[in-house]
Amino acid sequence: MHDQATLGFIARHNLWTPQQQAAADAIAERVRAGEFTTVRVSVADPQGKLRGKTTLPKTFLSTLTNGLDFSSAQYNFDSGENIAFNPFTTGGSLDMAEMEGFPDLVLVPDPLTFRELPWAPGTGWVLGDMYFNDGTPVPFDARHKLKQVVADLESEGLHYVAGLEVEFYLTRVVDPKLAPADSGALGMPPAPPVVETIGKGYAYQSEVQMDAIDDFLTVVADYADKLGMPLRTMEDELGPGQLEFTFDVLGALEAADTMTLFRSMIKQVSARMGLHATFMTRPGLPGFCASGWHLHQSVSDRDGINLFPAAAGSDDLLSPLGRHFVGGLLEHASAASVFTTPSINGYHRRRPYSLAPDRATWGHDNRAAMCRVQGGPGDPTSHIENRIGEPTANPYLYLGCQIAAGLDGIRRELDPGPVEADPYSATDRPKLPVTLMEAVDELKRSEFFRQTFGNIFVDWLLGLKASEIGRFLEAEPDWEHNPDVVTEWEHREYFTKY
CATH class of the missing domain: 3.30.590.10 (Glutamine synthetase/guanido kinase, catalytic domain)
Incomplete structure (x- = not known):
């Protein structure tokens, strides 16, 4: 049994199903075997466009345990990258202390979405979900919303x-x-x-x-x-x-x-x-x-x-x-x-x-x-x-x-x-x-x-x-x-x- 303090972010907050964990373990083996030069970790923004970071293999292996630090800025941008909500005010203009000051969130990859991009050989790709640092879902992430109505x-x-x-x-x-x-x-x-x-x-x-x-x-x-x-x-x-x-x-x-x-x-x-x-x-x-x-x-x-x-x-x-x-x-x-x-x-x-x-x-x-x-x-x-x-x-x-x-x-x-x-x-x-x-x-x-x-x-x-x-x-x-x-x-x- 693991001590909570030694568990990674994903395990500590129980964010993956056994199926996702098994998929993550298989992906990690491929990464360690040198199949990928880089891995893109992406999230769908409020407009449904992909935003992401390109990680090196060592960083991606860490991401499979702890998620990836990722700016909250996208949730302040409208369709033309205009800042619709001022993050440098109390509650970040959203009445949420968690959104003050363009804070970092945690992007947790969904291993079931992992692919190798065929137009970019050696490049992996995975889609993820956004969480606050306490493990709660970011309420502006539409992928969370879809999962909620599917469960209903x-x-x-x-x-x-x-x-x-x-x-x-x-x-x-x-x-x-x-x-x-x-x-x-x-x-x-x-x-x-x-x-x-x-x-x-x-x-x-x-x-x-x-x-x-x-x-x-x-x-x-x-x-x-x-x-x-x-x-x-x-x-x-x-x-x-x-x-x-x-x-x-x-x-x-x-x-x-x-x-x-x-x-x-x-x-x-x-x-x-x-x-x-x-x-x-x-x-x-x-x-x-x-x-x-x-x-x-x-x-x-x-x-x-x-x-x-x-x-x-x-x-x-x-x-x-x-x-x-x-x-x-x-x-x-x-x-x-x-x-x-x-x-x-x-x-x-x-x-x-x-x-x-x-x-x-x-x-x-x-x-x-x-x-x-x-x-x-x-x-x-x-x-x-x-x-x-x-x-x-x-x-x-x-x-x-x-x-x-x-x-x-x-x-x-x-x-x-x-x-x-x-x-x-x-x-x-x-x-x-x-x-x-x-x-x-x-x-x-x-x-x-x-x-x-x-x-x-x-x-x-x-x-x-x-x-x-x-x-x-x-x-x-x-x-x-x-x-x-x-x-x-x-x-x-x-x-x-x-």
Whole structure:
């Protein structure tokens, strides 16, 4: 039996399961055998982007025992690295003594996420969770929040699975804009690169277009396989260089981790090839239409049996449990908008007749509905595709709000009402927020999400969004005169980093 004083941080606070400890032991053997020159230890920031430190083998072995010291600064930054909360005030502007003065936190790696990065031979990578020095979870770490709602769902004997369907743009860099004057500052992102398209647009699912970038697609497919990502398909979308990738189903945490690493992989690999990839919803470039992130989801029992299909021969599209899950998604759709569509730019999707939803609706295989039911009575693959999200969304919050809302629908037996044949004309259905400002107001009033994620978390997130919105309104005071135009501020804010 170990003396508590001699145990490392992770063991002392019992932060790993036996499965994680066994995985860590196996990783340590590989590190000691000299398989890795460096290991990147990463964490998803409030926007879902990866931040991390590159460790040498000896340091990483220590990290597997004690975690890694890591600055809390990311929790003070909004979408453009503006300091939204002054850390040098009492409580760090967050009424939390633990956040005063940009203190160090402890980043604890999750050994189950460990990979070798195929584009950087000899480089290991692991994703982690943030803790205070007393071993308590940092309440602003969205990965913790997702794990909490997953545990709540599983306490009911239910298991959630998700299939990712995400769109993004691939462009060719003409001028990377690397002059010192273009480097940006806190609250002022770097000047976006000057780019050209990789091909003509509006040739939906063109095989010729895909062949033109076969070198990129082949490399990405190979890397995804090596990383254990269940990539299914890659296709050409509407805009010039707009691509859609789909993935087979995964558990909630695995799906969120996959999306986080996938976005980072795409940006890193494209940069190495002289390309620029962006998950910004609608870049401020001529002819570029909006991208989306559609989330396919269903719930199964402990034996893995899908609980969404209606009985064979039924007149219903979904089982009662499936209908209640949809009812919860519709009930909380507006309040969840900050989680599903967190950027100013993302609301360019919220337009009627745009292949994106503008109201909280559901329908059968109808791409105008928010919740599109795929499958039917007796079909064991029946599931919901929620089409509300944007590609920049934080994966842990997007999936977390879906699970929480759906579970609330199940517990309260919420009825989603009849399916809509013409969702854009369903004026009896609630209209979704069409700006981030409206979405913030909805979340501010949501007692449900305050109970789900906690007041501290919700108020902190609202503070980050207030900073982002404030900078936008200061830079673009006349934006409402032509709300369909992507502003210069939006392009600079999101095109490079997202």
